[in-house]
Amino acid sequence: MTTHLMRRTVLALALAAVGTTALAQKAAKADADAAWPTRTVRILVGFPGGSTPDLVARTIAEPLSKALGQPVIVENKPGAGGNIAADMVAKATDNHTIGVMINGNMTIAKLLNPATPFDPLKDLAPLSLIGTAPLLLTAPANAPGNTAQEFIAAARTAGNTWSYGTPGVGTVGHIGMELLKTKTGIDPVHVPYPGNPQVINAMISGQLQLALLPPGLASPQIKAGKLKAIGVTSTGRSTLVPEYPSLDEGGVRGFQLEIWTAAAAPATMPKPIAAKLSRLIGEIARSPEVRAKLFQQGWQTAGTSAEGLANRIKADTALLGGVIAQRNIKVE
Structure with missing residues (x-):
């Protein structure tokens, strides 16, 4: 065997070994994703117990635990309008931490304060828009x-x-x-x-x-x-509280605004795991039992896909960002 041929053979064997290792690593990762979760899943909420995001998180925690076969716990990390918890979610690397958040955490946090330690559009992965409501x-x-x-x-x-x-x-x-x-x-x-x-x-x-x-x-x-x-804050009376007139009905024309609560994961979470969570949370939110509980809490159930939440984030970032610019709103 010539020296040139030997070199080509050694190189081919080396490349084959690298390819085999890569395939093995890919298969191992797929197996790990399929076996997820392997321990307790945390839902972080940036507001105190009894707040609307807290109630929503606790409503979905039990059925999510049953669906995943692992405990799901809610942890309250209030402060900075919910951004403390959102930042913790964005930086989580354990693949077992998600958050239930409000509009502001997932849209205009960085526009409001450039020093915000996370960028909602880059550092958070949308999972599901759970519920919406006028104010x-x-x-x-x-x-x-x-x-x-x-x-x-x-x-x-x-x-x-x-x-x-x-x-x-x-x-x-x-x-x-x-x-x-x-x-x-x-x-x-x-x-x-x-x-x-x-x-x-x-x-x-x-x-x-x-x-x-x-x-x-x-x-x-x-x-x-x-x-x-x-x-x-709806154009007509809301089905959530039909006994109360809208501001528009009361003479404040053209004022329409909704709050919403949604589930998000770190952007670094493996896509198969995020997709699994998105599907389960959406299904749970739309289930008759959870839908009824959310309605009692004051939410019109959405239970969207990750894409549906991403579209809402884009629209609300434009709307709320416009108010921030117009009113020159900044974190003091």
Whole structure:
């Protein structure tokens, strides 16, 4: 055998060995993905217990655990309008950590604050849009006015002596109220809280004069006579709370806004695992039992594919990003 032929033979054997190793590694990875999960799956929520994202996460956790054959636990990591938990999800490398998040965490977090340690469009993998809902402009029970027009007139007169609460800078409640300010000429001062339950308590105690709240949280307090409904942020009455008029119906024209909650994974999660989670979460959300629970919590069930959530992220990033630019909203 010539030296040249020997070299070619050795090279061919080396390449064959590399190819065999690559195929073996690929097969091993496929087996690992198929065997997933191998331990407890964590759902991180960026808001306190009792908040709407927390309730949603706990609603899907049990059926997801049954479907996966492993425990699924919910961990609350409140702060920064939900971005602390979102950042933890984005940086998770264990392939067993996902998050249940709100609009702001998955759309305008980086636009609002360039120093945000994660980029929702690059570092998070959309799994499923779980539920959507309009917001309900809410005030203390003794608030002035019996219609949206009368209340807005009183708020306009009060100027910056009134305050509104939100579950954090950059949340939809915050951006939505800033949008409402541009449409109505009101000028209440923003006061952020850890979550909407704290906003409700502050409004009941008279520390706040208004807030845009999820209907599922606000409605029980309104029915108990502790808060007053001013109007829903939908073009017509919402099926979630048909007893309350829309702001548009009350004279605030063209004001439409939704909150939503969705599941996301780290962008580094293997695609087969993310696809499995996306399919299961969507199916769970659309199941009759979970759909009924979500409705009671104040959500219109979506249960979309990952692609459906990605499309919603794109649309909302444009809408909310426009308000941020117009109102020059920044994290203080």
